Amino acid sequence: xxxxxxxxSAGFCFGxxxxxxxxxxxxxxxxxxxxxxxxxxxxxxxxxxxxGVFVINTMEELDDITEGTVIIRxxxxxxxxxxxxxxxxxxxxxxxxxxxxxxxxxxxxxxxxGKQIVIIGNEKHPEVxxxxxxxxxxxxxxxxxxxxxxxxxDPQREVCIVSQTTFNYNKFKELVEIISEKGYNIIIRNxxxxxxxxxxxxxxxxxxxxxAMIVVGGSSxxxxxxxxxxxxxxxxxxxxxxxxxxLDMTSLGKADCIGITAGASTPNNIIQEVYTNVRTxx
Ligand code: F3S
Numbered sequence: 001x002x003x004x005x006x007x008x009s010a011g012f013c014f015g016x017x018x019x020x021x022x023x024x025x026x027x028x029x030x031x032x033x034x035x036x037x038x039x040x041x042x043x044x045x046x047x048x049x050x051x052g053v054f055v056i057n058t059m060e061e062l063d064d065i066t067e068g069t070v071i072i073r074x075x076x077x078x079x080x081x082x083x084x085x086x087x088x089x090x091x092x093x094x095x096x097x098x099x100x101x102x103x104x105x106x107x108x109x110x111x112x113x114g115k116q117i118v119i120i121g122n123e124k125h126p127e128v129x130x131x132x133x134x135x136x137x138x139x140x141x142x143x144x145x146x147x148x149x150x151x152x153x154d155p156q157r158e159v160c161i162v163s164q165t166t167f168n169y170n171k172f173k174e175l176v177e178i179i180s181e182k183g184y185n186i187i188i189r190n191x192x193x194x195x196x197x198x199x200x201x202x203x204x205x206x207x208x209x210x211x212a213m214i215v216v217g218g219s220s221x222x223x224x225x226x227x228x229x230x231x232x233x234x235x236x237x238x239x240x241x242x243x244x245x246x247l248d249m250t251s252l253g254k255a256d257c258i259g260i261t262a263g264a265s266t267p268n269n270i271i272q273e274v275y276t277n278v279r280t281x282x
Contacts, residue, residue, distance in 0.1 A: 002258060004258050010199070010261045013195035026053070026071060030068060033055070036075065037073070038073045038074075040217075065088065067089075069090065072096055073096070076097070077130045078133020099165055104131060111134075115157065115187070117137065119131055119139060120164065120167055120171075145178060148175045163189075203215070207235040209257065211257050212237040213259040213261070215228040215238060216270060224262070227263055244274050
């Protein structure tokens with residue numbers, strides 16, 4: 001009999017659950033939009049589309065909207081997006097995760113106090129784009145050791161470092177250390193969300209113990225990709241799947257013990273389907 005371990009922290013975190021629930025509460029109304037897909041999961045986005053909730057991807061697309069409700073997802077948005085929505089007179093439903101709102105406030109206050117802002121994160125990630133949009137001064141975004149080494153700041157002004165909520169904690173520490181060695185006057189706000197740390201730690205522990213590991217999540221979900229990298233480091237037979245359809249059961253045939261985890265935007269029904277099938281089919 002094979003052993004299958006499902007991570008307790010697999011799937012929606014508090015912020016994503018809250019955002020998804022918020023969107024479902026708005027269904028049934030006319031002209032409901034989300035600013036960007038509510039989560040990085042095609043299944044959920046398609047289901048919402050069937051219920052009349054459409055995705056606006058850019059500020060240009062926003063120009064075509066004249067009425068209705070626009071929901072801001074858990075990643076949050078810049079102050080410029082709030083202003084644009086307010087000007088349009090649409091109803092704004094804000095499902096920004098409170099942990100992301102906290103970063104907006106730190107960046108807003110610290111930049112207003114004259115500090116230089118450094119975000120440890122991926123500058124193309126919507127959460128980071130949103131955070132950048134709350135700074136009163138130029139923002140520096142760092143996600144590699146090379147960028148940290150090349151970072152040139154004004155030595156006369158204090159520096160405030162924050163992090164993208166889903167950034168890997170060990171990498172955050174490494175990059176902060178490189179920047180700290182430059183002798184700037186720095187305050188460090190570790191704004192990595194506990195949900196991410198807990199999910200990553202649990203995934204690492206499980207991956208160490210199993211013969212094969214399955215990571216379930218959308219292909220464009222950065223936190224799922226990070227989970228995959230962590231697991232792959234510990235267990236070479238790690239598989240990244242979006243749904244059960246992507247899972248090649250034959251590749252799991254030799255494994256006696258199989259672990260399963262899932263990214264923050266993976267719905268529970270998809271996780272359960274994978275879990276049930278791996279338990280019953282193998
Ligand atoms: Fe919020 Fe943390 Fe999730 S920041 S959206 S609870 S990963």
